Amino acid sequence: MDALFAAITQGLAYAALALGIFLTLKIFNIPDITTDGSYTLGGAITAVALSAHVPVVWVFPMAFAGGALAGVATGVIHTRLNINPLLAGILVMIALYSVNLFIMGRSNIPLTDLSSFFSDSSVTNFIKAFAFALVLILLITLLLKTDFGIAMRASGNSESMVLAMGVNIEKMKITGLALANALTALSGSLMVQYQGFADINMGVGIVISGLAAVILGESFIRLAKKSSLLLNIVMAVAGSVIFRVLLALALLAGLPPQALKLVTALIVLSIIAVLKISFRERT
Amino acid sequence: MIKIDGLTKIFNSNGHDIVAVDNIDLTIQPAEFVIILGTNGSGKSTLLNLLAGSLVPTAGSIFFDQKEITSLKEYQRSAFIARLFQNPLAGTASELSIIDNFRLAALRSKSRKLILGNTKSFEEKVKHKVSLLQLGLEEKLHQPIGSLSGGQRQALTLLMATMDNMQLLLMDEPTSALDPRSAERVMELASRFIGELGISAIMVTHSLKEAHRYGNRIIQMDQGRIIKNFNESEKRQISLQQMIEWFA
Ligand SMILES: Nc1ncnc2c1ncn2[C@@H]1O[C@H](COP(=O)(O)OP(=O)(O)OP(=O)(O)O)[C@@H](O)[C@H]1O
Ligand SMILES: [Mg+2]
Numbered sequence: 001m002d003a004l005f006a007a008i009t010q011g012l013a014y015a016a017l018a019l020g021i022f023l024t025l026k027i028f029n030i031p032d033i034t035t036d037g038s039y040t041l042g043g044a045i046t047a048v049a050l051s052a053h054v055p056v057v058w059v060f061p062m063a064f065a066g067g068a069l070a071g072v073a074t075g076v077i078h079t080r081l082n083i084n085p086l087l088a089g090i091l092v093m094i095a096l097y098s099v100n101l102f103i104m105g106r107s108n109i110p111l112t113d114l115s116s117f118f119s120d121s122s123v124t125n126f127i128k129a130f131a132f133a134l135v136l137i138l139l140i141t142l143l144l145k146t147d148f149g150i151a152m153r154a155s156g157n158s159e160s161m162v163l164a165m166g167v168n169i170e171k172m173k174i175t176g177l178a179l180a181n182a183l184t185a186l187s188g189s190l191m192v193q194y195q196g197f198a199d200i201n202m203g204v205g206i207v208i209s210g211l212a213a214v215i216l217g218e219s220f221i222r223l224a225k226k227s228s229l230l231l232n233i234v235m236a237v238a239g240s241v242i243f244r245v246l247l248a249l250a251l252l253a254g255l256p257p258q259a260l261k262l263v264t265a266l267i268v269l270s271i272i273a274v275l276k277i278s279f280r281e282r283t
Numbered sequence: 284m285i286k287i288d289g290l291t292k293i294f295n296s297n298g299h300d301i302v303a304v305d306n307i308d309l310t311i312q313p314a315e316f317v318i319i320l321g322t323n324g325s326g327k328s329t330l331l332n333l334l335a336g337s338l339v340p341t342a343g344s345i346f347f348d349q350k351e352i353t354s355l356k357e358y359q360r361s362a363f364i365a366r367l368f369q370n371p372l373a374g375t376a377s378e379l380s381i382i383d384n385f386r387l388a389a390l391r392s393k394s395r396k397l398i399l400g401n402t403k404s405f406e407e408k409v410k411h412k413v414s415l416l417q418l419g420l421e422e423k424l425h426q427p428i429g430s431l432s433g434g435q436r437q438a439l440t441l442l443m444a445t446m447d448n449m450q451l452l453l454m455d456e457p458t459s460a461l462d463p464r465s466a467e468r469v470m471e472l473a474s475r476f477i478g479e480l481g482i483s484a485i486m487v488t489h490s491l492k493e494a495h496r497y498g499n500r501i502i503q504m505d506q507g508r509i510i511k512n513f514n515e516s517e518k519r520q521i522s523l524q525q526m527i528e529w530f531a
Contacts, residue, residue: 147395150383157376160368163337166361166391 007248009126011241015133017187018240020180021210028176029156033089033207035184037096038070040203042185044100047109047198056117067185068178075174107200116193141230212268213240285311290343292329303329305507316477317485318494321504327487331453336360362392365444367454374440377429384428385409388443434465441472452484491526
């Protein structure tokens, strides 16, 4: 029971990551895998800042800003140098590995006895993670409904239209990648505070968690046959929680931890396969 | 109002050059509705794309109200140029609702701020405008625009163009994907807006019937050059039969 409760709390801490992937993949239609790097970046900044006794309220904006910078780097490489977004993301992700090591100074920073966003009570932690996710859901939904947000949503939809409507699409993509990676870094920050340590390899393969959350969310939307902006965003977060619960269940069922990434990949693959097959049947 | 000087566009494909637009000079006055005819590959779309800014010319310059705009990007020119594409999908954002598409269109020349602009009063305004099309779309403002037919979308794209400042309307075969009835509706609408707003417009078409019926100036292009150029009174003298012979 404790393990499941922890999994739900973690899923909520990963909500920001899911929202970041939702933005790039669903809103901007850009496959971005800067994620692994910006997630660790958020964690690294958090660990170093907390170790230096920076108040928690400042830690979040710092992680956010760090992630945003990483996103800007990917965005500039993609739009200004006209490089495929996947490649741009890989380049920045690799570069960030060194940057993160440089920030951390070593490969692992424990945070024992330091005050952080989370505490020792699992109930309080759950409430905090839930509140954090809720605020993000509301903020992102609101943002996407503003005039600026409409232009954002259109950018991933029809480039010719958006250009004809006076939108600087390059700037828009850079902004979108910045926001997405800033959210990812927030997730990294939350997880470091939840686990009580930062590790240089904490981000390896994390992009797949976000992807799984978004894809799970999308399958619920298809099942419900209802769709609205808010529902899509809520479902991405719900997907994040359910994905963590699935992994926790697999571990409880006796899965050796070494097999976790393999199972992760298999879960994502099977969701995509099921979506494809059920979608094909309907059309 | 629009002045083009020695405009040239050379494409390079697989090592050899294609001169798509060849040293064109052209002046278009306010309230002129120019029809462009020409065989496939004669450079019509390229000329329109150069004007819109989606292509950068190899040589030459473009002036708008005496100001040079050659180096302005497409999104910057959108502050005064509206477009209607051949593909009805290109002018709208499919997954966005009709009202969101209109909101974006209303801000074509303005900045898009962090405010909730889709207010009740804005919606009422759009509802009224859309109802003038008499397609019943005013009841579907919150549906994705992608759920509409090509003809409906093209009519809406045209209406969207009138939501904000527009001094030049560029239309590249706007009716070629539409059935005859929808095509006629879109053409009537375009011609009415152009007249009422007193703007300039350029339309590429392969329909000689449309070319004959609409516009107050006609141009024929061939191999990147303008080979015929008739003003309003001259255009009125040209019969449909004569136009057919231009392509013989
Ligand atoms: N992006 C491009 N790259 C290479 N060549 C191009 C490109 N765009 C157009 N061309 C060439 O330029 C010439 C003019 O093309 P354009 O599309 O302007 O013709 P068009 O008059 O619009 O023809 P259509 O009636 O078929 O639409 C053609 O030979 C075409 O192959
Ligand atoms: Mg063409």
